[in-house]
Amino acid sequence: MNLVPEVVALDDELRGWRRHLHAHPETAFEERATAAFVADRLRAMGLEVHTGLAGTGVVGVLRHGGSKGSIGLRADLDALAIHEKTGAPHASKHEGRMHACGHDGHTTMLLGAARALAQRRHFDGSVAFIFQPAEENEGGGRVMVEQGLFDRFPVDAVYGMHNWPSAPLGSFAMRAGPQMGAFDIFEIVATGKGAHAAMPNLGRDPMLFASQAIAALQTIVSRNLHPLSAGVVTVTQVHAGDTWNVIPDEIVLRGTVRTFERDVQDTIERRMRTIVEHVAATFEMTATLRYERRYPATVNTAAETSHAVAAAAAVVGRDRVDTDPTPNMASEDFAFMLLAKPGCYVWLGTGRGPDTPLLHNPRFDFDDDAIAIGASYWVTLAEQRLAPRP
Ligand SMILES: [Zn+2]
Ligand SMILES: [Zn+2]
Structure with a gap:
């Protein structure tokens, strides 16, 4: 392991920062104390600091x-609406968050890198440390891009990192092309x-529509996609009816679609429209x-x-870097930054065996x-990318 000495020297302080952030979680677009914590530290390191992009972005x-x-x-600032069950001394002091x-770790690692890079000055150019709000569900990364992130900070490339408990601690994984789903x-x-x-x-029974439509929707992946293309169509909710002896007027189905490629996404949406319209017509009813x-696929450039x-x-070490991990159908709003700029999103292994709790677990x-x-x-990437000309 070739850790950067200036980072190692900061390690105790960084662990303290991480635990402070962990104890004070804030959710989407409300990361005010977290953003102030980040901005204060960046200023203390002598960086130029910009606040207010997407509200709480820094x-x-x-x-x-x-x-x-x-x-x-880029790092992400936000926490989740989950009731913590770690029992850790630094457990959340904010009920239900x-x-x-x-993301507390992501924020801390990027702060640590900023401080080490500011001390070392082994690069030629500029580094923008992007702390985004609302990665979970609300697309804070999209809002930052829409509000001119890359007009104000015109970078050649953008990089992201997420801890990954299902890969071993001390490993990395990344691949050119899609890494996470739309x-x-x-x-x-x-x-x-x-x-x-x-x-x-x-009457005209909408239950019949639901039973046939759910089955027909499952034929899209099996019959309309290329056998090597990946897609998921999942119906997660069915709502209708109140009692034993009444056929309801209406039924509502909801769910999610996951894909890696735009043309696959287009095919699924087009086939869904046809199936919904025509299954409804079969039973002499209408459906919309x-x-x-929501989030595009996270696609790394070569x-x-x-x-x-x-x-x-x-x-x-090269033997602990997996360059062909199986892509994951979960999604990541760093995808919006990768639509605007070339870049790469990596997984940082944090697993210690099968009992390591996974992401979003209380x-x-x-x-x-x-x-x-x-x-x-982060330090090594910046110094290699912006290496001074000899
Ligand atoms: Zn995350
Ligand atoms: Zn998450």
Whole structure:
């Protein structure tokens, strides 16, 4: 392991920062104390600090030398609406809110990297340290991009990192191409005609629509997609009816679609529209489909992935860097930054065997032994990407 000495020297202090953030979690767009904590520390390191982007977003800029080269490194600030069950001394003091995804660790690692880079000054160019709000569900990354993140901080490439408890501590994983899925939601409303349950011939039963439509929707992945293309169509809610002997007027289905590729996403949405319309017509009723594309797929570019692999290999050794992990169908709003700029999102292994609690689990706690590894990766990546010309 080749940790950056300036990061190692900070390790105790960084663990303290991480535990402070863990004890004071804030959820989407309400990360005011967290943002102030970050901004204060960046200022103390001598960085230029910009606040207010997407409300609670913070960007610190560190410049050195005369090169125009510039990269962005991104962390996320927000916690989840989960009741913590770790029993840790630094457990959440905010009832019903918890850092169950490790964003406290991400924020700490990026702060540690900023301080080490500011001390070392072994680079030529500028580094934008991007602390975004509301990664969970609310798309704070999208809001930052829409509010001009990359107009104000025009970086050549942007990099992201997430702790990954299902990979071993001290490893990294990343791949060129899609690494995490697109996240879409849908709602189908079918309107039939209510009737007495004993006289179904007098109504048009929307239950029949639901039973046939759910089955037909499952044929999209199996019959319409290329056998090697990945897609998920999952109906997660069915709502209709109140009592034993009444056929209801209406039924509502809701669910989610996950994909890695735009044309697959287009195919699924198009086939869903056809199936919904025509299954409804079969039973002489009408149905509508609301289909909403929430997060795009997280797609790494080849050149930036090579840079990420080189930096990770320099820290943990090439044999602990997996460059072909199985992509994951969960989603990540760093995807919006990757739509705007080339870049790479990596997984930082934090697992210690099968009992390590996974992300979003009420017993999850970011592994502080990963802080120095992740911060060293950031420092190494920035110094390799912005290496001074000899
Ligand atoms: Zn999460
Ligand atoms: Zn997360």
